[in-house]
Amino acid sequence: MFMTNEELIEELYHKAHVKGFFHELHDKVLELKKTKQFKCGHEMVRTAYDELKKIKLAQPTAQN
Numbered sequence: 001m002f003m004t005n006e007e008l009i010e011e012l013y014h015k016a017h018v019k020g021f022f023h024e025l026h027d028k029v030l031e032l033k034k035t036k037q038f039k040c041g042h043e044m045v046r047t048a049y050d051e052l053k054k055i056k057l058a059q060p061t062a063q064n
Contacts, residue, residue, distance in 0.1 A: 005042040012049045021052050028052055 028048035038044040
């Protein structure tokens with residue numbers, strides 16, 4: 001089963017929400033949109049998600 005571009009975008013935003021960086025993803029997408037290097041919205045969202053995910057994984061977690 002294939003997903004539409006809109007469904008892919010929705011899934012990435014949902015994953016970002018669950019992981020706690022929904023608003024950062026939205027801001028990054030707007031930043032990338034200004035570069036106009038992406039032909040498809042889903043590629044732009046995927047790139048923004050991947051970049052933020054790498055940053056989040058590199059950050060140390062708080063220990064109690």
